Amino acid sequence: MEHREAAFRKLFDLYRHDIYAYGKSILKHDEYAEEIVQDVFLKIWLNREKLDPELSFRSYIFAITRNLAINFLHKAANDARLREEVFYKSQESYNPAENNIDAAYYDRIKQQAIDILSPRRRQIFELSRNRGMSYEEISKELGISVSTVKNQMSAALETIRNFLFAHSDLTLIITFIAFGWL
Incomplete structure (x- = not known):
């Protein structure tokens, strides 16, 4: 047991x-x-028996970090106190004169993110997010199954x-999550 704890340390x-x-x-x-x-x-310790020594540990921990951060941002987007605290921290250097530049920048980043999607995936994403269509409506319009729509949206x-x-930066990501875009 000491050996494991020393290695973990x-x-x-x-x-x-x-x-x-x-x-x-x-x-x-x-x-x-x-x-x-x-x-x-904590997650590494709890799953230590399942770690694959053939895989990159560094990639693994950064994937965990990213996933935990995404989960935190979702929580922040749905918790008023936490959202305000996170927004406040990320906006400490806010400059109103930069607001128009920021909006243009965010629009450009958003469009670049959409542009990297395959044409079919982009179409499904835009029908859902821009036109507000349900998965069932998209399924009927495109003649594909609802599960295909769900899978394509998840991947998008x-x-x-x-x-x-x-x-991008935290402000844009939280904004997109808070407004249901992500």
Whole structure:
């Protein structure tokens, strides 16, 4: 047992700063980034028997970090106090003169995220998000099954989330989540 704990401690010491920095880059808040670090290593400890030594541990922990951050952002989007705190922290350097530039930038990022989707996936996504159609309505209009629509939407949302995390900032991501776009 001591050997496992010592190995775990080495992993913690080796990766905690990187996880913290990645978490903070997404969440823009020290306290939440620290919580993410704790949650990542708790998840690793609880699933230690299932770890595959053939796979990249670094990729694994960053995927966990990203997923936990997404879960946190969903929670923040649905919790008024938390949403205000996260928005406030990410907007500390807000400058009203930059608002028009920000809106244009966000529109461009949003469109770039949509543009990377395949034509069919983009069509399904736009019917759902821009025209407000249900999965059943999209299924009937396009002559495809509802499960195909669900699968395509799920894949589209994952692609868009990954793009936004790579090319955007917290404010835009929370905004999209809060308004049901993601």
